[in-house]
Each structure stands twice: as structure tokens, then as C-alpha cells.
Amino acid sequence: MGKTARLLPLVLTAAALVPLPPSADPSYREIPLDGPSVRAETTPFGMVGITWPLGVQGVTANVRVQRDGQWTDWQPMNIEDEHGPDPSDSEGIERDGTEPLWVGNATGVQASAVNAAGAVRDAKVVLIQPGVLSSDSEEPGGTVEAASSRAPYPMPLMVSRKRWGADERLRAHNGASCVRPKYTKTVLAAFVHHTADRNDYTRTQVPAMVRAMYAYHVKSRGWCDLGYNFLVDRFGRVFEGRYGGAQLPVLGAHTSSFNANSFGVAVIGNFEQTAPPPAMLESTARVIAWKLDANYRSPLATIVLDGSRLHTVSGHRDTKATACPGTQLYNKLGWLKQRVNTLMSGSFSTPIYEYARKLGFRNLGQPFWGEHRTRTGWATYFGTRDVFYSVATGPHSTSGAFRTRYRRLGAGSARLGLPITDAYEVTGGARQKFQRGWLVWDRRDRQVHLVYGRSF
Template identity: 30%
Template structure:
């Protein structure tokens, strides 16, 4: 196969020349000596006709099977570079020409020489291009300060894309990786736009998020038109690499990712809205992500087809097998909670987005749910259900009598966000939920009707109950409840029925309501449930009127009752308080 020698070192001066020729976007002007500066080095692995260069196969003759990525061979690899010496860097990646792509057999592996020696090989996924005319590229590979790099790409050389290039974001000799950004205040010349100028931005900085200026030393204004969209979900990512970086390396790593996304790939800015490092550092990424209005997010470039209405939060490192530790998971939770609280989003709701398989996605999901990738790594992905519960309801209470930390706070906020309850509006504009007030039967009817999505329904002209006039506040909801068979009321023996709307709902009746709701609204096969011969509650006999429904409630873990010694009591005749009702309905829907 023909080979060409195309190694090229691109200095900032050469970058400007290429810009004049239309080959590169405007390079960033990292003006602040206290922030990292990037000198990109590019090493061609295939040329414009997809022909391998000499550098692409320099390592084949001297590399043994033990020196390659696990499970690969020299003969099965299109590319095995030599061990390339470079100046200090923390970010590397592969790119290729727009309109071209890797095939399934072209797996990318990178390893680097850090202070401790050569790292293990890491698999690096391909990125999704935000538009069809964008250059192709891999995920950014990050590391501690490294001075050597080696690349392996498996598969047939004939399948490689044109313009396949190793990009190394070298730190220039005046870089400041030893500077801890946590000790630096913002100054007016660090970036085109200062973060924290809005109440939303100040709230983010108060939550511990580093503004963009702590890694961006004055890059040129973004070359994209900023778009915002109503925030609906957070997509969790990781990068790739060795996870061996030091805390002081982080600003340089983010600056390197910025250069790769914004300049090398031509995206105009870093793709992620926010980033998290393994030390628990929280960082603003794409410009405007801190200061955007409360219910919105700047449209990023992190998940093709899913950028609008989401925020991309990426951990620095590879967590396919490595434990992310509390720093990463706490960081995800802090950043997502900050923006979800502002937007009034409950993490436990569905997002409106669907996965590759067509499944409905929650408000927090992984990149792998919407693209064929390992991202955010199994060790992060397996913790997303816990992260969803941890973020939970927005920590801005809808009710003045339900402060954060109240028992069933999350469940009450979920009920409010679902518009199942509005509480009581006070003269001063505040609202009360009155959590320890018993639930009246008419209010229970309204709760269940709204929980069902307020379905279209026309109430009868003549009331089904003698004590519920047609002009009653919840006449429609009570009639719906009766016609659905969820409540039968009391047979008065003379052909009439009473609903007793202002009476409190007893716990045993609540069990019956939820059991029937699961049957007729959720379409669950409750009829197949077989209650135990021994009651789950010491105060509920097996011949109790609602024994079946109460047992089902316990079996579904909707109610656990009260522990009394080694036993549990249900207290079926006690009234259900409004806070407990919120918990019951939440558990019913979110089992």
C-alpha cells in the first residue's frame, strides 16, 4: 500500500494561515496567562484519499501481541503507530473528513505515556457529528500530563476514512496547569462573557460550579448562534482516558476539550453544558449554561438528535470499569439538582424523550440510551436509578407549610408538579398544602381524577348520590370515580346512595380506592393477586371487609404500616392525612 509522510506540527501562526485558507475555524485567543493555552499538534494517519501514512504503521514492525490492546492482533489492525513523543498534553483524539466514517470493525484504542509510564490501552468511541457537514471524530481521550501517545485502529485498511488524524492538544510552554482555579477570582478579560450575571448564574456559582472563566482564558466569541430551549432532561456522559489526571490538570483538560470540539471539529464551542472532575470539581462548559433562564438550557452538542431540551453533563474520565467514586456522583447530583430546581422539574418523571428501542426515558438518562456507545460507562450508568431518586423533586417548595426536609416532601412536590394538587391559595399569593390535615372524600376523588390525567368525561345531569348536588365543587370528579367503579358510596337501602364527600377517607377505604384504580385506570391484573392466609398486619383479620385490598397494598409496598414490636399495624379505621396520601399515590404510580 502506498504511504505518504504527513506529520505536521500546527503552531498558532500556521493555524492562522490555515484559517485564511478556510481550513480551520478561528483559533481561541487564550489571553490570560493564568489560564491554560493550547498548541494543537496534528499527525495524519490517512491522507485525503484514505491512503495510510508512514506514521500510521510505524509501530507494526516492532510491536508484539502483548503490546497491543487486549484481544487484538497486529495483522488485524489497520493502524499501529509508533510511540510518538509530543510536548505535554492532557487531551488527544482522532478526527476524519466530513461525510466519511469508521465501520464497525474499526475500533479505536489510545494509550499515553504519563509520569508513571505507559498507560493501558483504552477503547475510544466515535462521536456523533452535530450536523452532516461536520468533521467526524472520536470522544476526547483525557489523561494526566502526558508526553507520549500511541494509537491502534483495528480492521481492514481499505475501510478507513479519509483524513484520519491524531489530534494532540499540547499545552504551550506558558500554560498554567499548576494554577488551582479555585483560588482565582474572575477578571474582566478572561472570557467574552462573564458568568454569574443573572440570578440563575449566581445560584450555580453558589452551588459550587466554576464559571467558564476558570478554564477559558479569553477564547474568541463562539462561532455559533446561541439557542435555548425549555429544559426537559439531563444526559449523563463520560469522556475516555486514564483517569490519572491531577486536580491542577483539570482547567487544561477542559480547555483541550474546548479546542477539540470548537476548533478542530468546528462546533464553535465545547459540546457539554457542564463537566465534573473526579475530585468533585464542577465546571460550566458551553457558554451561557449558568446564566440561561430558569426553565431553559443552552442547546449543546453532546447527543445528536437530543441536544435540544437537554443539558449534557460529562464526567472527566472513563468509567466503563472504574468506580466513579463519590466525587463524580455527587457532582452529577449537584449540577442536575441546581438546574432542575430552577426549572421546577421532578427527576422521577418521564422526560418526553424515547430511547433507541422506543422506550420512554426518565428525566436523567445516559448517552448510551440514545446512541450506540458505552458512554457514560457501566459503573456510572448502573447508578442512574439512584441518581434519579437522589435528585428527586425540585428543592423549591410549592407550599409555605412544606419546607424542604419535611417527611414526604418529595412525594408532595411530585403531586404538585403533576398538578394533582394545588393546595390552598392565601390572600398574599402563597399556597398551603396542609399536610397533616385528613383527606376528605371529595378531595380524594379530585386527586385520583387528576392522577389519571383528567380524562375527558361528562358528568350526568342527575347526581348518582343524594348528598352530592350537581353544582358541588368536585361533582364531576366524584361522578367519574363512581362510574369508573372506584367508589360505590353507601347504599341507603331505599334505592339511593350517599357519597359523604366531607368525611375523611379511612385507611381501609383508601386501600380499596387504590386497588380499584390500579385495576380500571392502570389496567393491572389485580384479580390474580392471592392474599396470604396470614395477615401482613396484626390489626387486620383475614375476614376484614377490605382484607384483599389491604394485603395487595402491602404486597406492592405502597403501605408498610406502623411497626409495633415485631409486628406491623395498618390502622384501617384511622383517617389518611394529605401528606400520607401523596406518598401512597406516588408509590402507586412509581412502583
């Protein structure tokens, strides 16, 4: 592309500078591409992207960077089409753009953005220096509980937002409405993506890459947060994405029009021509198995989202005309579904699930907080009831005013313990028995009262 790229009408040239040390402070810079040739000096950066106003069609973007005094070859930038919030969501999109590209420690950039009409007006090159944190070289710690036929597939080890260095103040960048996470009703499906980035990154670079993607999605694209719910690197490590609680159905911005009732897993790299490593595929399967099993969804089923019938495990290209998640990864989706099914033991058999079946899911509503461990047992929060289980108590649920009061107490609290009956009517109201007390609803004052003690 060398000769062709030199003839593109909109070019930015950044002079080479002495690289900053790895502890360089984070920085974010946008440089206008508003002339046939623009020259600018810049401090070192680790990620580059190109953005332009909404609605501009047919953009072709190219970039090359300078590292260690040498210019790389020109590289086409992947257009970030059909990522982002749902059209019905209040979360906005301020600009269209490319996928961000990790370049390591670059000191110069040349970039172009053109379409059939020529140079794209108001195009900008985004240069992000995520800096380096002492925690970048740390590995996720903790233990993973063993899976069994009576427990959902366990949550895999995960690098938390705090561990990868998310600046939570950034969520307020696009307004106060972005600070609080948004939740969807349940989890019905998983969408698999690739970030269309480099495949030769190192282990210690990944947290910085995630921080840079976070900054690009918020500052350059106008989203509330990082678009993906989870990310997986080529070494098989899982990273928590969008804020709001990994166990909850956080509304992401990964598959426009299909974010509701789904979650997005992005593998870090470009897998159009390169096959994803086995460790990456295995960890992706484990994340999906954990989320689907907790919400009682089969990876071999189909569901309807936004009027389209899709597999519960789908690639981004199943929803729109996009190359994501890359041909080589997309070709592995069949294996991925079968692997998820194997990890989930092919069926649901937990006491909470069997109890829910007896009550009827139409009465319970959809799982909101999928089956998870509590301090004293297990729980699933459905649309209308919360169901709790331990070996000592068996499965029982709270609903209505009892559920509201129990949640305020701290559901599963050591003081009251788990429910050992469901609520039942008595003269003057209703009551529900717990391991160490009662919740009593009085019809006269229409309040739920707390009474400690085994008898009442």
C-alpha cells in the first residue's frame, strides 16, 4: 500500500520524538484531519483511531506509525460498524469511527480518511497513551469452585475493572446519565466479537490496551463506557468490561440493536486471517458457559432478539453485514457452542432450577441475577421472586413486600438466615418463616415487621 497511501489527499504527519519512559502519564489527544496535509508533533502514544461525523458513508481509513525511528507499512483501519448502543437506548453515539488499533509505543503517525467525495470533513486522528500501572504485570488471583451437577458452571477467574485500572470518573464524561449502569431484563444470548487489533501484544500490555479502548469508546465515540461486557486475551485471561457487576445483566454497547438481553464477549486481536489460540477459545467458552448456565439458557438453542431468530451463541456478523468477529473465529463458533454445552453438562439440574420449573417461569419471570453463591447458600433473582437454596433449608422464595424487606435486610443475612417456608396467609395478614426469625405482614398497617426467634 506504500505508493497508493502517499497519494491519499488527507494526510497527517507527526514528527518523531524521544519516547517517554513506560511510566508515562495517560494522555488523550485528537488531531484534526482538515486539510490536504497537516503536520503536528505529538508525545508517544499506544493506541490510534480515526473518527468522523455521524452519517458519512463509504469511509476508507488508513494509518501507519513511527516506532524506534522507523515507519511501519500502511495499514487499513477496520470500520467500527454496527457496534455501539441500541438505537432505543438513551446512551448516545457522538461520532462514527474505526476500531482502535494498538501500536505499542509510537512517536509518529500518518493517517487518512477518504470516501468517494474526497477528504472526509471534520475527521480526527485520536492518539491515546494509556500509561503503565504497577498492576499491569499482576495476574488474576483467587480460586474457582469446582463445577458439579448440582451447581451452575463457576465464574472463571477474571481481571476486575479495578485490577486493569479503569478510571471510573471517565463514566461521567458524557453526562450524569452515564454514571449509573443500565441493566437489561435477563440474559438470553452471547455475542462473540473480535477487536480487530494486533495479535502480537504481550501479557503486560493487555491492561493498557483495555484502558485505551475504554477511553476511545467514551471520549471518541461518545458512549457511556467500554462497549463490551467481557474481553479475553490471547493468553486466555478474562477481563471485566462494562461497569455494573459481572454477574448482572449489564446493558452493553457491543451489537447495535441487539444489546438488550444479551452480553458481548470480545477477543482481543484480529481473527480474519489468523486462527484464535486454544487458550483464548477455552476461556471464551468458560465465560459463556458461566453466564448461560446461571440464567438457564442452552448454548444449542435459538431465541428471538429484535425480531430476528438467532442462536444463543452468535457471532456479530449474524446480526448485520460486518466482518466481526473475523472469519477464522466465526468458523470456530460450532466448536464453541459444543464446548459450552459440555462445560454446562448438557442440562440444568440445580435445586433452584427444579423449584422454578415447579412454580412455572411464567409466574417467576426471567432470571435477572442468575444463580450465584451467597454467604449461606445459593440464590437466583427472578422478575417477580427471589429463590434461595441451601442443603439445610431446601429451595424457597420471597416475593412482593417480603422480598423488598428481605433485600433491605441483606438477603441471606446471618441475622435472619434463609427462608424455610414461602409466605402464607394467616388471620390478619401473612407471614414467612426464616431460619432465625419471621417476616410478618400486618393487614392493618400494611407493613412488613421483623420478628426474631424460632417460634411466633
